[in-house]
Each structure stands twice: as C-alpha cells, then as structure tokens.
Amino acid sequence: MKVACVVDDENMLSPLEYGNSIFLIDDETKKIEEYENPGFGRTHGGREVAMAGILSLKPDVFIVTENSLCPGSYNMSLGKVKYAVTEEKPISDVIKNIEELESKAVEELEPVLYREH
Numbered sequence: 681m682k683v684a685c686v687v688d689d690e691n692m693l694s695p696l697e698y699g700n701s702i703f704l705i706d707d708e709t710k711k712i713e714e715y716e717n718p719g720f721g722r723t724h725g726g727r728e729v730a731m732a733g734i735l736s737l738k739p740d741v742f743i744v745t746e747n748s749l750c751p752g753s754y755n756m757s758l759g760k761v762k763y764a765v766t767e768e769k770p771i772s773d774v775i776k777n778i779e780e781l782e783s784k785a786v787e788e789l790e791p792v793l794y795r796e797h
Contacts, residue, residue, distance in 0.1 A: 681707050681782055683764070683774075684739035686717060686730060686748070691771045695748040697726030703771060704737050707778050727753040735760055741785045743774060744793060754794035763789050 686699035693699075702715045715737065719730025731753035734742060742761045745768045749757075762785035766774070774781065 681740045682738070683707065683741045683743060683778060683782065684734045684737055684761075685743035685771070685774060687771050693743060693745050693766070693768050693771065693774065695727070695745065696730035696753055697722055702730070702734055702737065704739060705775060705778060707782065712775070728756060731756045741782055743781065744789065746793070749789070749794040750796060751794055754789065758788065762787055765789070765793065
C-alpha cells in the first residue's frame with residue numbers, strides 16, 4: 681500500500697498548503713519518495729493544487745490532520761483515496777506506525793475535518 685502525506689521543513693505532518701513536501705511511503709518496501717508540493721505557500725487554491733499533486737502519485741491512503749483539507753480538496757479526492765486521520769506529528773512517528781494508520785483508514789471523513797473555518 682502507498683501512503684501519502686504532506687510534511688513541512690521540520691518533518692512534521694502539516695496541512696496541504698503549509699508543507700513544502702509530499703511524502704509517498706510504500707509500506708511493503710519501506711521506500712519513501714519525496715516530491716515538491718505544488719500547492720506550498722499559495723494563498724488561493726493551494727489545497728486543491730496540493731491535492732492534485734498528491735492524486736497524481738496514486739496513493740492508496742492519504743494521512744489527514746486537523747485543518748488539512750477544505751471542501752474542494754476533499755471532493756477532489758473522495759473515492760480516489762482512503763483517509764487516515766491522525767494528529768500533527770513527526771513523519772518518523774507516521775513511518776513507525778504506518779500499518780496501524782492504514783488499518784484505520786476510512787472511505788469518507790466527518791465534515792468537521794474538511795469544512796472551511
């Protein structure tokens with residue numbers, strides 16, 4: 681399974697437009713690929729641009745933290761990935777617990793996780 685997440689320059693999980701990198705973790709090979717986040721730093725549409733970049737990598741699961749998604753980025757990804765919800769934390773913790781996160785992945789999210797604030 682391939683798991684995608686957005687990571688900032690301190691290697692912490694972050695919302696779509698705030699992380700400068702997209703990590704794609706292959707749980708079988710334990711290989712981690714890093715990609716530039718095309719939505720990083722954009723004030724308008726950054727989350728949708730980042731989600732388009734993530735979807736182009738064809739992950740099975742996307743790791744969601746509070747405030748990561750907006751209605752547009754959620755609707756873009758709905759039906760294309762499963763979502764694993766977690767707290768903002770270091771990517772090293774995610775890698776250590778990847779199987780547990782995958783086992784909790786869901787097809788749809790509660791609206792509180794993607795509504796505009």
